[in-house]
Amino acid sequence: MQNGEGIRVSTTAVSGGSITVNVGPTDDVVEIGVLGGTATTTHHVPGDKDTLIPVPSAEAGSLLVVMVGKGKRKRRIVVTIVAPTP
DSSP states (O other): OOTTEEEOOOHHHTTSEEEEEOOTTTTTEEEEETTSSEEEEEHHHHHTTTEEEEEEOOOTTEEEEEEEOOGGEEEEEEEEEEEOOO
């Protein structure tokens, strides 16, 4: 589990799977995107501050950027995408 200021998420995520993201009390939206890609998706966080987010299908070894906050308060954590087990 990685911790950033106001964001907690695992260190790896399975391609095409999902991850649980926990955010601090002042954040209600999580954005994710594959590093080097052009698309990001936005996910609203419920009141308990845990949300299950789908992981895009990407090659194993790709990096997923999980972001919360805006402007100077934006925090990012990088998660390594791994291949699903056969």
